[in-house]
Amino acid sequence: MTGRTDQAPEGAQDQGAAAPNVAFTALLEDSAEDLYEEAPCGYLSTLMDGTIAKINTTLLEWLGLAREDVAGRMRFTDLLTVGGKLYHETHFAPLLQMNGEVGGIALDIKTADGQRIPVLVTSKVKTSHDGQPMLVRTTVFDARDRRAYETELLRARQAAEEARRQAEADRERLQEALAVLQRSLLPAELPTVPGLEASSYYHTASPDLLGGDFYDLFPLGGDRWAFFLGDVCGKGPRAAAVTSLTRYTLRAAALHDPDPVAVLTTLNTVLHERYHSVAPRYCTAVFGVLHPGNDHVSVHLAAGGHPSALIQRADNTAHYLPTPGGMLIGVLPQARFTSARTRLFPGDTLLLYTDGLTEARTGSERELYGEDALRAFAAEQPATGPRSLITALSGLLAGFGDGLDDDTALLALGVPAPPPASPVEDLKS
Known part of the structure; x- marks a missing residue:
């Protein structure tokens, strides 16, 4: 016999190839616009003067604002708390102008009802073909879980420090008591x-x-x-x-x-x-x-x-x-x-x-x-x-x-x- 006995049944190869095709099709199910709008982080684009040109739905929901109230009407710094604005003006903006990008900066944004949300901000300047700055693309990550962790870590550190101070005080009192008892002997x-x-x-x-x-x-x-x-x-x-x-x-x-x-x-x-x-x-x-x-x-x-x-x-x-x-x-x-x-x-x-x-x-x-x-x-x-x-x-x-x-x-x-x-x-x- 000259034919191979280990060949797959007819049509089996096509069925095997269908599985990756299904997965690939699932990845293409959402449009790029949907991925941008519903991303798990906030996105916005601003003109060089800070005016917000585009903002995704995720960030709008965090802020509790409507798109028509933000795009073209507000600047990025309008989204920040007072402390965040000050830091942006003194540190963030100069670094961005000097380096063309800034990554992982901790800031606080304010919501429509006055709440503050801790975020990590990354910005990058987009330039034209001749190297002229056109706009700034910014990604905003929700840092509330991280802030809660840091707060808890700080609280635990403070509790440990207080426990250490208390232990030192107790040790001093114990040594004083032992010294008194030793002298009594x-x-x-x-x-x-x-x-x-x-x-x-x-x-x-x-x-x-x-x-x-x-x-x-x-x-x-x-x-x-x-x-x-x-x-x-x-x-x-x-x-x-x-x-x-x-x-x-x-x-x-x-x-x-x-x-x-x-x-x-x-x-x-x-x-x-x-x-x-x-x-x-x-x-x-x-x-x-x-x-x-x-x-x-x-x-x-x-x-x-x-x-x-x-x-x-x-x-x-x-x-x-x-x-x-x-x-x-x-x-x-x-x-x-x-x-x-x-x-x-x-x-x-x-x-x-x-x-x-x-x-x-x-x-x-x-x-x-x-x-x-x-x-x-x-x-x-x-x-x-x-x-x-x-x-x-x-x-x-x-x-x-x-x-x-x-x-x-x-x-x-x-x-x-x-x-x-x-x-x-x-x-x-």
């Missing part, structure tokens, strides 16, 4: 102790969080004074509650039995009984008793899980007062605490601190500052008393920058050094 000022100088400092790592560091200095009666410094695990309101309970427990326990180990044992019992059945809460602390003597102050202290106290001596040396083996306070029903004794002579300073200081990150390698660096720093400072040492340490903390990410409490107690002898006294001697 610390003594407003240290008391004056005869024969002793005391100084303290508290560095807040974040103003948005309550820290758990605490300290205090208070009389026991007679010539004895108690002091403590510690750090509650965690931050925020729960840590603050533990801090408050810890401070008042230490004060009450010290008035009952001021022995440092006994005081920390009482605190361990209170915290364990209060929190072991819910969320475990614990702290580290140093508690001690000061007993001034004739030429010195005796110090008896105990520590539970806390860094050892540092002593800066009058001879510009510094060393730690070890309290090894002291356990975290509140973790176990029975805990062991380590005590130590020392004496402070004129010019000596006892420094208590929380681990935010020694765990600060330093240098490009972000290494821990550490206890050795702290001891060396204290030895380098003039042995001129607690206030001087605290001032130097506060500067050190500030120098850590973002490497200091934990709250830090400092408490320094010392015996003032005698004032240097005057030349007259040296002669008398």
